[in-house]
């Protein structure tokens with residue numbers, strides 16, 4: 558199976574490449590109002606027809622087309638994200654897309670370790686460095702598809718999209734995974750062995766950062782009302798947001814790496830389907846609601862980090878219906894009592910950590926589905942209580 562990943566490289570400083578990014582941005586800025594089309598954004602082909610002759614000649618042909626397509630794509634993704642553009646987008650950031658290999662000849666990674674790249678002053682050979690963490694990935698690449706050059710803190714960074722060949726996902730051993738706030742990730746394998754990643758440190762740190770952010774947001778609103786300068790407050794807010802995002806992302810990636818190292822190589826990673834979980838309304842984000850929002854954000858990060866890592870090593874990822882996985886007993890299927898982190902079953906007397914019980918249920922739900930429909934029982938069900946318990950418990954609680 559082929560997957561796509563990005564690799565970051567650092568390109569040597571070059572005034573012509575820098576100028577190319579500026580021109581690319583100017584071309585996009587010129588297309589944007591046309592693409593907006595009074596709130597009915599044009600598609601890529603229509604936009605290209607409309608603007609190509611007006612903007613051509615500043616970049617090479619392929620890059621002019623890339624610039625136009627990216628503008629159309631920005632409007633399209635805004636619409637599909639549910640926030641359609643209400644006025645023309647402003648393209649502020651210096652960045653340019655170079656197609657590589659089969660897709661185009663805007664840039665080329667040469668065998669001698671240099672980058673041959675198109676600039677407004679003609680083609681150039683530039684040197685670049687690859688951070689250690691990305692080196693193997695770049696070398697294993699089956700194909701290099703594109704290079705996006707951005708300018709950040711005065712540096713020219715390249716994001717290289719590569720195609721990697723990875724093993725096809727196989728998986729027979731289901732591992733149930735429950736994502737939570739305090740125990741960020743709890744996994745159970747068929748032997749009942751558990752893996753727990755605590756999210757407490759991240760939770761506390763994020764909660765603190767979030768409180769500071771709320772305080773600053775109030776300050777910002779007050780300053781705005783008094784028509785005072787807000788730039789310093791906005792700068793601090795931006796930095797805090799970045800710190801919090803990076804903290805969560807790093808934690809998610811580390812947790813995902815630890816999980817993937819722990820599971821057997823033929824595992825199926827079973828998650829709960831969380832798409833049905835609705836976010837709290839705007840303006841009600843205080844206390845409990847805020848904690849929930851942070852937890853959900855973290856869960857999404859962990860989930861996608863696990864999917865990324867799983868893909869690289871050919872593990873399967875699947876999901877099951879989350880209904881009542883935290884309320885029913887994983888041994889007999891009867892609805893039990895949960896008090897904080899303890900789960901107690903009134904029917905079979907099972908006592909477990911609540912999150913482990915949930916992870917077991919997620920795993921069982923997958924085996925039940927796999928072994929023939931929701932009414933049959935998994936091999937782990939206790940004898941003498943075949944399925945009825947599970948079924949009636951579900952019926953009662955619905």
Ligand SMILES: [Zn+2]
Nearest residue numbers: 886889902905
């Ligand atoms: Zn029970």
